[in-house]
Amino acid sequence: MHNLVCPRCGTTNDREEFAGPFCLQCAPIKLICPKEFSIEVCPKCGRMRVAREWIRFDPQIIAKLLKRKCKGKIEKMEYDPHSGKAAFFITRENSLIRLERTIKFAPIKNICVDCSRRGSNYFESIIQLRGRPERIAKYEKLLTSSLSESTFITKSEQLKEGKDLYVGSSKAVIAVLNELGMKVTITRTLHGQKQGKRLYRTTFLLRL
Ligand SMILES: [Zn+2]
Ligand SMILES: [Zn+2]
Numbered sequence: 001m002h003n004l005v006c007p008r009c010g011t012t013n014d015r016e017e018f019a020g021p022f023c024l025q026c027a028p029i030k031l032i033c034p035k036e037f038s039i040e041v042c043p044k045c046g047r048m049r050v051a052r053e054w055i056r057f058d059p060q061i062i063a064k065l066l067k068r069k070c071k072g073k074i075e076k077m078e079y080d081p082h083s084g085k086a087a088f089f090i091t092r093e094n095s096l097i098r099l100e101r102t103i104k105f106a107p108i109k110n111i112c113v114d115c116s117r118r119g120s121n122y123f124e125s126i127i128q129l130r131g132r133p134e135r136i137a138k139y140e141k142l143l144t145s146s147l148s149e150s151t152f153i154t155k156s157e158q159l160k161e162g163k164d165l166y167v168g169s170s171k172a173v174i175a176v177l178n179e180l181g182m183k184v185t186i187t188r189t190l191h192g193q194k195q196g197k198r199l200y201r202t203t204f205l206l207r208l
Contacts, residue, residue: 029090029097033070036104037062037081042112054112056149066103081105114152114168123154123166124201125173130162131208139208140165146176170202182206 004013008026019027039062040049047054050061063079066086070077075096076089088099127143129136140163144153151172157164167173177184185205192199 024093027092029072029092029099031070031072031074031088031090031099031101033066033072033086033088033101033103036106037066037069038106038108039065040110041107042115043109044111044115047112048107049110049112054114062105079103081107117168118152118154121154123168125167125170125204126201127165127167127173127204127206128162129165129206129208131206135208136163139206142180143176146179147172150175170200173202173204177204 004018004021006012006016006018006021006023006026008022011023011025013023016023016025018024022028041047041057042049042054045054046057048057048062049055050065055061059079059081062081063077063086066079067074067077070088072088073091074088075091078087079085082105084102084104086101086103088101089096090099091097129139140156143165144156147153147167151167151169154166154168157166183206185207187203187205188200189203190198191201
């Protein structure tokens with residue numbers, strides 16, 4: 001005996017499970033997603049802001065953030081910010097169903113801290129490179145290329161005892177030096193105050 005007939009395919013509930021008035025195969029899939037997605041993007045360096053951090057523009061991270069704004073049994077999601085094409089893989093019973101939506105990517109242009117400081121001779125730290133000139137040259141190159149991914153170098157000063165690099169962010173210097181596994185002597189000096197916060201300048205001494 002059956003008492004439900006799927007209005008779409010005509011199957012009955014003694015043959016197929018039902019979800020509401022439709023059989024499971026025909027039941028509409030629940031997917032709620034926004035029409036538009038925004039994130040702050042720096043027009044100068046192209047990085048994007050996630051929480052408080054400015055990080056390299058990454059469509060996969062954008063897809064992850066966007067997925068949190070969507071509702072449904074979303075197993076996986078792909079998103080291309082350039083075209084706005086989003087592909088959702090939704091679980092229904094034991095199968096994955098692919099649904100496409102267009103979600104406009106609307107970046108909010110905002111100049112990041114680094115780009116706004118870059119033009120103003122700002123620096124938080126000095127890396128002092130000391131040792132043989134060829135070692136200094138080698139490490140200057142290495143540090144400059146690593147640091148330019150996460151911060152900027154305000155200036156580089158040639159001294160008779162070595163070289164000083166003035167760098168925008170101390171945090172970035174610490175991260176790069178840790179990554180390279182380099183031994184350093186660190187000195188912090190109080191440099192001033194801004195809005196009640198103490199400002200420090202950090203000197204990293206590298207004997208090469
Ligand atoms: Zn049906
Ligand atoms: Zn920037």
